[in-house]
Amino acid sequence: MKLKYGIDDRPKTGDLILYSLQWFVLAIAVVTTSIFIATGSPAERVLYSQKVFALMGAATIVQSLWGHRMPIVVGPAAVLLVGIITALASQGEQINTNKIYTAVAIGGVVVTILSTGRWLERLQTIFTPRVVVVILMLIAFTLCSTIKNLIFPADETERHLFGLLFTLLGIPTMALAAAKLRGVAKSLVVPMALFVGYVIYYAVYGGYGQVFEQYSHSEGKIFLPAIEFDGSMIIAFLLCYVTLLINDIGSIQGLGAMLQTPDTEKRCRRGVGFTGIFNIIAGSIGIIGPVNYSMSPGVIGSSSCASRYALIPAGIGLVICAVWPSLIAVFSAIPNTVIGVILLYLMGTQLAASLHIMTTDKSVATFDNGLIIGLPIMVAILFTAIPIDVIPQIIRPIMGNGFVMGVLTVMILEHVIFRKPKQQA
Numbered sequence: 001m002k003l004k005y006g007i008d009d010r011p012k013t014g015d016l017i018l019y020s021l022q023w024f025v026l027a028i029a030v031v032t033t034s035i036f037i038a039t040g041s042p043a044e045r046v047l048y049s050q051k052v053f054a055l056m057g058a059a060t061i062v063q064s065l066w067g068h069r070m071p072i073v074v075g076p077a078a079v080l081l082v083g084i085i086t087a088l089a090s091q092g093e094q095i096n097t098n099k100i101y102t103a104v105a106i107g108g109v110v111v112t113i114l115s116t117g118r119w120l121e122r123l124q125t126i127f128t129p130r131v132v133v134v135i136l137m138l139i140a141f142t143l144c145s146t147i148k149n150l151i152f153p154a155d156e157t158e159r160h161l162f163g164l165l166f167t168l169l170g171i172p173t174m175a176l177a178a179a180k181l182r183g184v185a186k187s188l189v190v191p192m193a194l195f196v197g198y199v200i201y202y203a204v205y206g207g208y209g210q211v212f213e214q215y216s217h218s219e220g221k222i223f224l225p226a227i228e229f230d231g232s233m234i235i236a237f238l239l240c241y242v243t244l245l246i247n248d249i250g251s252i253q254g255l256g257a258m259l260q261t262p263d264t265e266k267r268c269r270r271g272v273g274f275t276g277i278f279n280i281i282a283g284s285i286g287i288i289g290p291v292n293y294s295m296s297p298g299v300i301g302s303s304s305c306a307s308r309y310a311l312i313p314a315g316i317g318l319v320i321c322a323v324w325p326s327l328i329a330v331f332s333a334i335p336n337t338v339i340g341v342i343l344l345y346l347m348g349t350q351l352a353a354s355l356h357i358m359t360t361d362k363s364v365a366t367f368d369n370g371l372i373i374g375l376p377i378m379v380a381i382l383f384t385a386i387p388i389d390v391i392p393q394i395i396r397p398i399m400g401n402g403f404v405m406g407v408l409t410v411m412i413l414e415h416v417i418f419r420k421p422k423q424q425a
Contacts, residue, residue: 020313030075057318068271077291090400105283107241112276136354150340197338380406
């Protein structure tokens with residue numbers, strides 16, 4: 001690929017501003033589609049958002065300069081989004097976020113340890129193409145209930161019609177834009193959809209001033225109030241972190257292959273190591289942990305700029321947002337309906353990616369191969385909808401998590417029940 005700026009090139013000031021603005025807008029879109037999981041009062045939710053913006057900005061800067069040293073967007077991990085949503089739901093009315101974020105910090109410790117030695121190479125052998133396909137699908141399917149609740153909130157039935165119309169019009173429009181647009185414009189489909197949805201929603205219903213005022217200040221604790229260990233919660237999140245690790249490795253190695261970097265393995269170790277460290281920090285301050293996103297190759301291909309230095313101003317921009325509560329209030333005021341439709345589109349692209357892997361790697365050549373993919377999806381859907389009160393409290397974080405049950409099922413099917421000799425795999 002012919003690039004205007006290589007990975008270690010420093011763009012001219014004017015170009016740097018334009019490329020950094022592109023990365024910044026993408027980073028904003030990535031972050032804002034996950035901050036809805038914040039709990040507590042509006043002021044506490046603003047503080048949560050501030051911490052997320054600050055951590056993602058710092059992670060972007062550190063990874064670009066000292067970590068994998070690649071132009072990769074850093075944002076909240078979708079698999080942890082699934083884990084946190086499910087963990088919150090499994091607790092019913094007695095929500096204890098200390099247990100959740102203690103598990104997040106422990107997951108970060110494990111990822112940091114696995115980035116050393118030859119653990120990464122050994123771990124990758126477990127994740128066959130079929131397992132990766134299932135995991136990508138599981139993230140999409142297990143978020144369906146959350147997406148439904150965002151688009152059609154139970155306490156706002158009068159706005160269900162808007163949610164339906166926005167979904168029916170928004171999804172085809174985003175798909176059409178993704179198909180027709182080229183260059184930088186194509187990478188801005190999601191940010192533009194967020195902005196348009198934002199404007200339309202408040203134009204129809206009004207009330208922006210009241211919402212903005214409600215979220216214009218922050219309060220709460222910076223660090224996790226207390227460390228609380230829950231064995232089943234930790235196990236559930238460790239399975240989420242195994243997926244996060246593979247996602248991280250795939251993002252770094254995929255871009256390394258695209259840019260033909262000679263030291264991709266070294267970059268991968270450093271990048272994964274810093275991902276672990278920042279997840280420890282995330283758990284310590286009680287927020288969702290980061291991961292390296294795989295959307296970067298498309299952005300680089302459209303802009304012909306692979307300079308890692310273009311992400312540094314974008315990271316600084318995220319940090320600046322974090323120290324400006326009124327600006328965070330703008331993002332916190334994004335309607336759940338709009339976030340739900342954006343997540344629906346993003347999960348559709350995730351399913352597309354999984355199907356692409358399945359066809360290119362020829363992962364389903366027999367009926368048994370298909371069963372390895374289909375059965376875990378059905379198990380995950382079942383355990384996503386199962387009444388939580390029928391599950392014993394001690395194992396609720398595991399069995400009440402459809403994603404975790406799906407991962408366990410595909411591992412058993414792939415590596416135990418349908419395991420084949422290496423020469424036949």
